[in-house]
Amino acid sequence: MKKKNIRILSIALITAGVFSSCSDQFLQDKKNYDNANADSYNYYSGALARVADIYMWCLPDANADPSWKYNSTGLADTQAKSTEEYSGFGVFVDPDAELTYQQGNNPVPDYFHGSSGNIQTMVWGRIRNCNDVIRGITNSTLTQEEKSKLLGQVYFFRAWCYYNLVKWYGGVPIIKEVQEIVSGSVVPRSTTKECVDFICEDLDLSAELLAPFTTNGGWTSSDFGRVTSGTALALKGRLLLLYASPVFNRKNDVTRWEKAYEVIGESIATLNACGYGLYNENNPGANASGWANIFSTVEGNSEAVFVTLYNTLASASSADFSKNNAWENGIRPSNTLGGGGKTPSAMLVDMFPMSDGKKPGSTTTYTKLASSEISYDSEAPFLNRDPRFYRTFAFPGVRWKFSGDPRNEKNNNPYNGSEYELWNYVWYTTETDRDNVESGSTYGADNLLGNAKGFYIRKRSDDADVNSPRYRYEAANGFKYSANPYIELRYAEVLLNYAEAACGAGHMDIAVEQLKKIRTRVGYTGDCGLQSNLLSDQAACMAAVLYERQVELAYEGKRFDDLRRWMLFDGGVEKVAGAPDSWTLTGWGGNTCTYLGFTPLNGQRRDNLEFRVNNSNKNGLGGKEWAIGGTNPDPLYGVATRPAAIDLTKDLSTQQTGLKNFYATYLTRKKKKGDAYTSDKGEKYMKFYPKYYLLGLYQGAQNANATLKQTIGWGDYVNGGANGTYDPLAE
Template structure:
């Protein structure tokens, strides 16, 4: 039978349609391939279909909230809302609702099981499916070359599934065969050490198997683009090595783990380069980091090491429909978007100044040299890192798109190509003008935003028309604007590989190598060698300060990409790792990094802090106006707004013009982010020590009575007594 490649550029959503060009009669009535007969694997099309099903259920989904099936991708979910990126108490940081193992009593999130017995939502259902594919392909009559090409991809996804379990639970059952659901099939939890070894072994096997097919960049274009490659395998291996070496799993700061991570990632750079990966637009930063902004919509892209692709197909073709809704979610209401996402003021105020240094007013990283450029909270858009303008949108900035929302009568004065965001606010009553807790029922925004106004907007990963003239979305004025987008989602991009390299190098004592990686990342957004790419001098001679600079760079470069919570957990940045969960043995005590990672890094622990939001309220008419578009106090006063800041131009004059307008007519107001109690007193972040390594809630233990509970969590199968499983034991 002639081999036929059924992967398409919409890789990830290949529902398995009948292979009518082949003679596989047994396949024609299949609606999906989550299970099939052993004979299916003897045909390339059948085996390929089973591998495609693994992609379908294992690839990250930027529309999904974190679960046993999906990781965080930058939405305002429980994980991202536990960081500086968003405000609002999530399950992990709410001081009034500590997580427990008990159903109905603020149960700990389930990243382990999902729906019992479901091969898609259950983590072990997906692993069982993968093990079936591995066994089926290995036992088939396919040629060894065909087997290797398929098995390399499947071993990668088994490692991916286990990585997403181990980063939460430390030690989980390792299952490598298709098991029947009988009592004798029960497998106990393994240690974190054994789990990490298993994951790394799978990734090294995947690299070896995929190297002949992908090692020279063969899959960087055409129908194969979007599949995992030998480069994808070594990139995830680097992330896994760094996780195992991090304080969460390396309490004594065992240098050998960092050395292993450093050596593996150093080798991986050559593998990735040969496979076609690198910093996209590295030699063309563009104006105000436009090259960096463009990398989030490019297809194909050398930046996209592990990517989920999308298309703009409609409901009429469900087998292949896979739309990305991020663009719709971040666009403001008056652009016919979903309403936008609100960044916390903490992160807005934390971004570097234009010289690359941290603002002098920021207390988060207190060992890093502060910028000499003044930071004015009233004008946060002045003199910032180029990535600031591509990460946030604010009153008076251009944010162009393809489409025309004015046809729907929402009173917005411009069409998409000329869109200017004017999201300043006013209030319906003087009593609320300075009230931090004033809600949307009394808050109104300009240009038809009205109650749907956000004080600041997340702009990161936007398909900006001024950057990408050919939109990857289909804009529909009548049915909801940007809902069908083909923008890719990058779970691992090359910049993260370099940041992982920098982290491993720094902690292995190779600080010069670490600084080199930071310089490459900074150069890509426009920083120059003459000012050391905005980095302070001497980082290569101070390991703690170098590591602080790396953590800061990760926070800025990877903002709103779903990475920050993992970074905060593995470096124990909520309290520095100084507290232990109840019942933890002495081996859990952090003895490396001086016993406190926050002190070591000069990082202000997130516990005990609050995240607020911000807006810019008009001072005209005391900030009071009505509930209609024409009730805008500036409009009623006949005040002409300046042209919005245009990121296609040099920002010197652009920001001065906007600053003058703010000075005359707007004032910064703090808006409630995190909660207040019933007496209107502020509440503060409280991430408990047991959250660093999660336990199982009672539903999971009830389904498997042999599953031991993690230390620090109540054991449902033992009357609520403290768990006894030590995932850090070796």
């Protein structure tokens, strides 16, 4: 975003800090710890500051792992590492460590409570903060127009806080007022339906209040990033889709799908009126460059329905507020002076569609979807793939331009940023390491050496071939100071939500129409690679929608939620201890995986991949370091002539052959350890326990409020560990 935009909001944040400061002493003394003096709300600047404080505490953060405060955003966090996107056994799929409610006994992540003692460190403190601002503005002397403009934003964030609770726990306490800190201020868990209805009410009110300010093209540029009527209705659609999904809808009650379909369909007109739409819809660009540009555009970005903004400032000052996005630095290879890169799992690399839009024939999941007639070459996985493949992954022999020059006396990378080519093939120094899938003694070309990744995640990159970079490159800090936005909810997801709801409601034609819009934007034409029976086969159509979500939204923090919603770890067939018959999945033939033709993730493992120098070239062995004036450790140095790296600004059809021949002559694909092995080298496999679909409360929450009932399937802290009695599926 432009510096002026973040500055306007930041001045308000600094002001808000005066109002929202709260010490443990206030809590201990049970004194009034309202976040602002009532009179401060009578001034628009004071009320605006309090709303800015809500943004500060409630916006998603691209740099944070999931917690009570933040949702998953695409990092290799505990949730993403429980999907096909990464390997390494996130806590939800670790076969050796079942989660419990108990402190010190592999406790379940606490998304319900947080830390007691300060409203700024707990879930319910955020909600209290929203309630305090709603009360303060409602009772103020501001004009009705001013109240509506501000309250519409706060009602959205209260709904956002509740959405992030309900998606994990189902029903939670509904608190609409600021409560006094007394022993009687406790509220029991409501039903899931009551919570869904409450969130919808807040979002409808938000949309109504914000309509006069945002449905005529959205906010002005100085307020870009604030939520709108479209944002509110988009979140409502996501919520209703969740409520219609198998995890909450075991009988496949079609009325829930119809409700989601109706609401999302009607919301699209409001979203369009707020200025939202598919960004670069009519400009796919070379190899989906128009799509890649979404993730680095701020002003004029019609895709950004719910967005967090960042800047390039190095530190806070009296005039502004430092807020950097660490994603670009994290995904860039070490020889660019980036953070070293992020490693995708081979499972997802191999699963991406081919250039005709169909899944690779080697893919053993999504069996109800037609396989491509284009042969998949796992030894050259870059050949003939969906355009988004090249914008999602980086591999040996691809151009990845940036603005900066990392070359110095300590970095023997031969490329400056404008010419940068990624050559991350690797070698080993001993035959034992070379042939050991668990060996980490890998060395990479162009001074990557021990910091090489076999494949890199490129998704959401601020690619200098696509746009003017939004980072401030420094030799000492690389891409650290980046102003790339993070989009939590984008217009393409709204269309995918619409497609899924339409399919669930039996309107497969509408679902296919949305899929075509998504694919046309990245360069597909005609039937966009979608098989004809999607119009008549509801299961195949739903599988196509979920596959498209997995591709379009990869590394955006959405996949784990989709896997849970659809119970795709086991198909929903495993039973939760003590659960009533109403928990038995009877819709979708009693098994969502079988219904969709999806191979359950339980019992599978994810490994990584790399391309090492093959044994025909110095036995695939090389050195450990590259000293100035010394021997180049690369075993291909002086032996192989590299072809031109693939340039995504140009047509790929004439570029791939040379790189393929280089791979075939000099490299071989090696399986690289992803998920863990046993001590005797046996492979371990993912295990997601059925009770994880609906999380239990960590003991700290029940310790703080003994009236809270524990979720069925989880030990109840206040009842000596007995099975919980709260039923998230009961209405």
